[in-house]
Amino acid sequence: MHQPQTPEDIVAILTDAAARKATVEIVGGGTRRSFGASTPDAEQLATTALSGIISYDPAELVLTVKAGTPLAELEAALAECGQAFLFEPNTAPGSTIGGVIGSGLSGSRRVSGGAVRDHLLGFEAVSGRAERFKAGGKVVKNVTGYDLSKLMCGAWGRLAVLTEVTLKVLPNPTQSLTLVWTALDDAAAWDLMGEAMRLPADVAAAAHDPQRGVTLLRIEGFGPSVGARAILLKGALARFGVPQEIAAEEGALLWRPFANAAALGQSPTIWRLSVPRKEGLGIVHALARDGGQWIADWAGGLIHHDTQSDPAMVRATVTAAGGHAMLLRAPDDVRAHVPAQHPLPQGEAALAARIRRAFDPAGLFETGRFLDQPHAD
Amino acid sequence: MSIKMPEPDQAVLARRDAIVAALRAIVPGEGVIDSERELTPYESDGLTAYRQPPMVVVLPETTQQVAEILRYCHREGVKVVPRGSGTSLSGGALPLADAVLLGMGKFNRVIEIDYDDRLVVVQPGVTNLAITRAVEGEGFYYAPDPSSQIACSIGGNVAENSGGVHCLKYGLTTNNVLGVELVTIEGEVLRFGGKALDGAGMDLLGVIVGSEGLLGVVTEVTVRILPKPETARALLIGFPAVEAAGQCVADTIAAGIIPAGMEMMDRPAIHAAEAFVKVGYPLNVEALLIVELDGPAAECDHLIDEVAAIAQRNGATTLQISSDEDERLAFWAGRKAAFPAVGRLAPDYYCMDGTIPRRRLPEVLQRMEALSQQYGLGVANVFHAGDGNLHPLILYDANQPGQLDKAEAFGNDILRLCVEVGGVLTGEHGVGVEKRDLMPEMFDEIDLKQQQRVKCAFDPASLLNPGKVFPTLHRCAELGRTHVHHGQLSFPDIPRF
Numbered sequence: 001m002h003q004p005q006t007p008e009d010i011v012a013i014l015t016d017a018a019a020r021k022a023t024v025e026i027v028g029g030g031t032r033r034s035f036g037a038s039t040p041d042a043e044q045l046a047t048t049a050l051s052g053i054i055s056y057d058p059a060e061l062v063l064t065v066k067a068g069t070p071l072a073e074l075e076a077a078l079a080e081c082g083q084a085f086l087f088e089p090n091t092a093p094g095s096t097i098g099g100v101i102g103s104g105l106s107g108s109r110r111v112s113g114g115a116v117r118d119h120l121l122g123f124e125a126v127s128g129r130a131e132r133f134k135a136g137g138k139v140v141k142n143v144t145g146y147d148l149s150k151l152m153c154g155a156w157g158r159l160a161v162l163t164e165v166t167l168k169v170l171p172n173p174t175q176s177l178t179l180v181w182t183a184l185d186d187a188a189a190w191d192l193m194g195e196a197m198r199l200p201a202d203v204a205a206a207a208h209d210p211q212r213g214v215t216l217l218r219i220e221g222f223g224p225s226v227g228a229r230a231i232l233l234k235g236a237l238a239r240f241g242v243p244q245e246i247a248a249e250e251g252a253l254l255w256r257p258f259a260n261a262a263a264l265g266q267s268p269t270i271w272r273l274s275v276p277r278k279e280g281l282g283i284v285h286a287l288a289r290d291g292g293q294w295i296a297d298w299a300g301g302l303i304h305h306d307t308q309s310d311p312a313m314v315r316a317t318v319t320a321a322g323g324h325a326m327l328l329r330a331p332d333d334v335r336a337h338v339p340a341q342h343p344l345p346q347g348e349a350a351l352a353a354r355i356r357r358a359f360d361p362a363g364l365f366e367t368g369r370f371l372d373q374p375h376a377d
Numbered sequence: 378m379s380i381k382m383p384e385p386d387q388a389v390l391a392r393r394d395a396i397v398a399a400l401r402a403i404v405p406g407e408g409v410i411d412s413e414r415e416l417t418p419y420e421s422d423g424l425t426a427y428r429q430p431p432m433v434v435v436l437p438e439t440t441q442q443v444a445e446i447l448r449y450c451h452r453e454g455v456k457v458v459p460r461g462s463g464t465s466l467s468g469g470a471l472p473l474a475d476a477v478l479l480g481m482g483k484f485n486r487v488i489e490i491d492y493d494d495r496l497v498v499v500q501p502g503v504t505n506l507a508i509t510r511a512v513e514g515e516g517f518y519y520a521p522d523p524s525s526q527i528a529c530s531i532g533g534n535v536a537e538n539s540g541g542v543h544c545l546k547y548g549l550t551t552n553n554v555l556g557v558e559l560v561t562i563e564g565e566v567l568r569f570g571g572k573a574l575d576g577a578g579m580d581l582l583g584v585i586v587g588s589e590g591l592l593g594v595v596t597e598v599t600v601r602i603l604p605k606p607e608t609a610r611a612l613l614i615g616f617p618a619v620e621a622a623g624q625c626v627a628d629t630i631a632a633g634i635i636p637a638g639m640e641m642m643d644r645p646a647i648h649a650a651e652a653f654v655k656v657g658y659p660l661n662v663e664a665l666l667i668v669e670l671d672g673p674a675a676e677c678d679h680l681i682d683e684v685a686a687i688a689q690r691n692g693a694t695t696l697q698i699s700s701d702e703d704e705r706l707a708f709w710a711g712r713k714a715a716f717p718a719v720g721r722l723a724p725d726y727y728c729m730d731g732t733i734p735r736r737r738l739p740e741v742l743q744r745m746e747a748l749s750q751q752y753g754l755g756v757a758n759v760f761h762a763g764d765g766n767l768h769p770l771i772l773y774d775a776n777q778p779g780q781l782d783k784a785e786a787f788g789n790d791i792l793r794l795c796v797e798v799g800g801v802l803t804g805e806h807g808v809g810v811e812k813r814d815l816m817p818e819m820f821d822e823i824d825l826k827q828q829q830r831v832k833c834a835f836d837p838a839s840l841l842n843p844g845k846v847f848p849t850l851h852r853c854a855e856l857g858r859t860h861v862h863h864g865q866l867s868f869p870d871i872p873r874f
Contacts, residue, residue: 057734057736058630058631059627059628059630059631059735059736060734060735060736060765061630062734082633104575104580106575110574110575111574114548114552115574115575117580117583118548118551118552127827131823131827132823133823133824133827134820134824135820135824135827135828137732137800137801137819138734138799139732139733139734139764139765139799139800139801139804140545140732140764140765141540141544141545141549141732141761141764141765141766141804141805142732142801142803142804143537143538143540143549143587143803143804143805143806143807143808144801144802144803144808144812144816144819145808145816145819145820145824145825145828145846146584146587146588146828146831146832147538147551147583147584147586147587147588148584148827148828148831149583150551150580150582150583150584150586151579151580151581151583151584151831153580153583154578154579154580155579158579170635171630171633171634171635172633173633174633194493197495197604198492198493198495198516198604199604200516200604200605200606200607200672200673201604201673202672221672221676222633222676222679222680223679224675224676224678224679225672225673225675225676225679227675228673228674228675228676229673232673274573274574274575274576274577275573276494276571276572276573277493277494277495278491278493278494298574301494301573301574302574302575322571322572322573323571323573324573324575324576324577341577341578342577342578344577344578345567345568347565347566347567348567348568348569348578348581349578351561351567351581351834351835352578352579352581354834354835355579355581355584355831355834356579357834358827358830358831358833358834359827359830361857
């Protein structure tokens with residue numbers, strides 16, 4: 001395990017690894033090891049020593065940190081100033097900000113507040129060429145040069161080792177209210193979430209859990225506004241019944257099962273399906289034939305499912321509906337031959353491979369985890 | 378004009394007739410323009426100081442035609458400059474003498490409106506405002522609102538990652554686009570993103586947005602629409618000093634309030650706007666702030682009171698609160714007319730677009746004033762105060778010998794200043810031609826080469842919009858092979874403009 005203390009150390013490690021034709025896997029908190037095939041041959045590079053806040057100015061809405069900083073530390077620092085990451089990072093204990101960016105996964109609030117990709121303003125990194133480079137900026141509004149920050153979100157460590165990242169942070173809403181409907185059937189839940197999102201009620205999150213029989217809407221903001229929007233929603237959605245109203249901390253507990261698909265517990269297999277919202281219902285019906293449990297978030301546009309169905313069938317079903325299916329967790333033997341990432345059509349896949357070569361010409365980061373590496377050119 | 382464009386390829390110019398004939402075979406009838414008189418309207422975009430008639434203009438109507446045109450140009454080694462409505466303020470659509478200008482204006486259909494998934498699928502030539510017009514009957518709108526929204530196309534917005542006064546709260550184009558169809562220079566039709574929130578694999582959509590026409594030609598765009606807020610109200614606040622106005626902005630955000638819009642004008646801009654539209658702006662203040670809140674009436678009322686209190690604490694000398702829609706629009710009328718208003722102060726003006734950390738505003742304005750004295754040119758400032766995006770308007774007279782060059786030099790100094798205080802060269806107008814040669818102020822050689830390698834992955838022969846964004850034209854094969862040490866150029870023979 002390589003444990004660089006500085007970006008220069010990373011340059012040295014990558015240069016050496018390239019000379020030995022070794023492959024390198026970047027590890028932050030190591031909380032996403034269930035994703036992708038195992039990589040027994042890769043050397044691990046831990047970013048944990050690159051940790052700490054470099055600058056944080058709440059009034060500028062900008063936070064610059066070293067990439068290995070534990071997320072919990074950042075969330076605590078933000079909370080002290082009444083701010084937060086609006087995309088609700090998808091985390092487990094120990095997650096680092098670099099891992100959050102590398103995986104690109106966002107939580108329930110993504111449907112209103114945007115994803116990780118919408119909040120990374122700039123970064124410094126060491127590419128697979130063992131070169132230090134930077135992109136983006138440290139202000140909230142910037143279009144200077146290509147937006148390489150977007151590429152880093154969800155790159156899973158295949159382009160560069162992030163060393164420093166600058167994120168947009170926003171005020172944490174002072175009040176939060178969750179409206180809870182119980183015992184709606186799935187079709188009604190989908191209708192409810194769809195109608196809620198079409199109202200000018202600024203719904204922050206909308207989710208449905210058929211196991212617990214709850215359908216949730218979250219509204220956030222200043223007190224008078226939250227109250228007014230609750231009235232609007234209850235009136236417009238009266239035909240679904242009268243919801244319970246759960247505030248603050250108790251409400252947060254209701255959302256916890258949706259974060260990281262916690263509701264599906266220790267299921268050996270978990271799919272993450274990102275789909276057009278209104279197609280979500282058809283997809284859960286199609287997958288229901290083989291059983292399994294699921295939860296829906298993003299007003300129906302994100303489904304976590306523990307189906308044991310044939311992966312090819314799952315992907316075909318989701319692709320036909322205009323979505324994609326990520327295999328978030330699976331037994332080793334499945335991960336060894338089913339790609340974790342949804343396979344792209346040929347042209348898009350070839351372009352993505354060329355982009356990877358643009359950052360990593362020798363395939364230093366091609367560890368085999370994603371089962372799709374074409375040859376370095 | 379002080380910025381050099383790549384030398385025209387004489388071999389291509391010599392084949393002009395054959396190229397025109399080949400384009401006519403792909404796009405019949407009036408879709409190919411080659412007469413000198415008809416090419417003139419295409420010779421510049423919103424950056425009118427730069428003019429160059431294109432070799433030929435082609436106006437395709439289908440994705441198939443775009444693919445065939447690009448395939449042909451790729452095979453024949455002919456450069457292509459894509460163009461939307463031609464409103465770019467950075468010269469992104471400036472033609473080249475030896476390039477085909479690919480106009481996307483005929484792609485003007487709204488393809489699909491889906492209220493359930495809250496999205497609209499449009500062709501790229503549809504104007505920004507037309508998207509809102511298409512959905513406002515159902516209570517929806519498209520949030521990014523560049524000031525040219527009546528004319529600018531969504532394809533151009535995608536290319537430039539356009540902003541607008543509402544982007545602090547609602548994001549830039551990149552935060553509101555769900556998917557695109559893109560034709561590569563090789564004529565391949567690819568799709569990125571779609572109707573789902575997260576796309577599959579690497580976020581190539583994210584790098585396509587804002588790529589200034591250098592990576593491909595967008596032929597379809599899927600955008601997110603939002604329910605129109607129930608109400609919007611605004612405050613018009615005058616301050617005796619820029620520092621106080623800046624502190625009011627900082628305190629507002631520190632109070633957890635992200636206004637829908639937060640605009641600042643300095644004294645010259647206030648006076649110019651008031652003289653032009655006569656909406657009752659106070660003239661005895663140094664800075665004027667327009668703060669707009671939107672949402673449920675209860676929210677607006679609550680936040681209006683909060684912001685008013687913050688303004689009072691920061692020594693506001695005038696404070697008006699809009700009581701109805703007419704008054705709100707009157708507050709905006711001066712700001713929205715600020716550019717033409719300033720245009721009356723001098724024969725020409727040059728609009729800059731840097732972003733700074735807001736806390737540095739007083740210092741930046743002071744140093745800008747010193748530069749104004751030094752160059753002997755006036756400057757008025759309008760400013761997206763919430764996100765630190767400055768729009769200094771430099772006043773000059775292009776008919777006076779040397780004044781344009783002076784204005785450009787002044788502008789470049791302002792942008793260098795923005796970078797020096799921790800900001801960036803462009804907040805929303807793009808690099809284009811205008812800021813191309815300033816890129817090394819922000820990025821070193823390795824940073825720029827890494828960006829160009831992304832370009833090479835899309836367009837290995839560098840045929841799409843060359844001469845924009847990058848100060849040095851590298852050949853892709855060299856970028857692929859060389860290992861460059863910090864700041865040291867390996868290929869001194871490569872053309873630099």
